[in-house]
Amino acid sequence: MAKNNLTTVTNFILMGFTDYSGLESLLFLVFLNFYLVTLLGNVGMIILIQLDVQLHTPMYFFLSHLSLLDACYSSVITPQILATLATGKTIISYGQCAAQFFFFTICAGTECFLLGVMAYDRYIAVSNPLLYTVAMNPRICWSLVVGAYVCGISGAILRTTCSFTLSFCDNNQIDFFFCDLPPLLKLACGDTTNTEIIIIFFGNFVILANAMVILISYLLVIKAVLRMKSSGSRAKSFSTCASHLTAVALFFGTLSFMYLRSGSGKSPEEDKVISVFYTVVIPMLNPLIYSLRNKDVKAAFERVTGRFHVFQNM
Template identity: 90%
Template sequence: MAKNNHTRVTDFILMGFIDSPGLESLLFLVFLNFYLVTLLGNVGMIILIKLDVQLHTPMYFFLSHLSLLDACYTSVITPQILATLATGKTIISYGQCAAQFFFFTICAGTECFLLGVMAYDRYIAVSNPLLYTVAMNPKICWRLVVGAYVCGISGAILRTTCTFTLSFCDNNQIDFFFCDLPPLLKLACGDTTNTETIVFFSNFVILANALVILISYVLIIKAVLRMKSSGGRAKSFSTCASHLTAVALFFGTLCFMYVRIGSSKSPEEDKIVSVFYTVIIPMLNPLIYSLRNKDVKAAFKRVTGRFQVFRNV
């Protein structure tokens, strides 16, 4: 059988903003503001947790890593969007595309597992408060976080290897804002069976993790309802509601993007959802965990008060 005369792709063209002519300056300002707020919120949360001793608990230890992941994975995507809007350059090299895909997948995959760890932490805190400090000692907390990173990195290596060993021929126009899996699969000109099998397995892992979190919260709600103190119930519900909101936003958008691969959906829908989970959610998470959290507000007052004292000395 004769081989098809294909040209090997060495770079890609990101088509995400082609259908929005004249809006580049406005979109640049919007994305820049979102990015600055995201960095300020997440880096600020990390610094606050580091500086305030009363936030040196397992829950805030995990939250600091969630903030780190949010800051990192929006930084993998948003600067590329800003550069495209500022310069009009939509070309990204094959290597840059693979690197962007790899690091984004690490951050998103690790966050997926970290949210499961945080659900487990809340379950232990609510169901066994007397044994909480023993069950979630620093060594166990580090093991859980390292385990989340190992799972995220392993998944990223597998997905990136399977995706970028595919053949990309002739058409190199990615109808998206960045190098993500669904639009890359559409460009592949070879057999994608192995990659789609890996994608299916990854989707199963996402759904299984979401199911574990859901079961954890069913048990948490049952434990909270058994509490005799109304104050304790209110505090537990407030803390768990913040985490559950973050989980719903994260897994909801992931399921929309990845679990629905192969179904009929428009590129415009994918673009809107991609902006939401790469830009909006990382910006919202610090707000979700701080606005209704009295401990974070009190810590912020203590830390800022400390700096005011130093300035007055």
């Protein structure tokens, strides 16, 4: 039975919080606050970009989709964590686990590609500022975004199909907060070598390929900036790239630490901490990263709130 492809497990038990008995209420409040800030920040960013005409540029078009992905990303994981902490129910059905994994993988994969697209956008903006609006016209922007979503969905279909055609025969206890790939592979019975090779190769390819695109884009950005004669222009160019570089470093750094490490160097507790960081904390931080030091976003916020004050006084 262990060697066939018939799944005998009908549900899984999420064991990620078993080591935190007595802290459920505190953890619930922490995750709830993180989730509310994440939704407020990302949905607020999307609304702000839509309302303010001066933010209708390629850079903020891509940023609005990053905010959408972050809101969805967190919404796939955090509500289930909150439900577990609030009710103590740790059982998740096989179908729910597969759905969670699928949508989580869509968001993560698409965000990898979108960050690569945003790096390319910054390269075009710095190297060809006069032709920027022509080179990144709405048709090209939509094509790049749709391409990112198509790649993310295609990868999610492949990884989910490979993962959930494995056999789960006896042990159904997932030592994690949600249905992620590493703990699922540990539960599979039978020979999973070929499946793991496909999943790991594709996952590593997505991370490394997009990291390479980002690296090359920013090397070209630095080259273009160094050619600028004005120190003010150089400072402004670096400033527009700083937020994106910070978001890239956080996202790819945690993904690499989680998925590109060798199995011998991993510990379950480290994986849990890292998983909380890239599924809960980073989606919350991205709106702050792109707004706190961004004069355009601050000015747009003042204009939009100013309009509301005018309407209220009429």
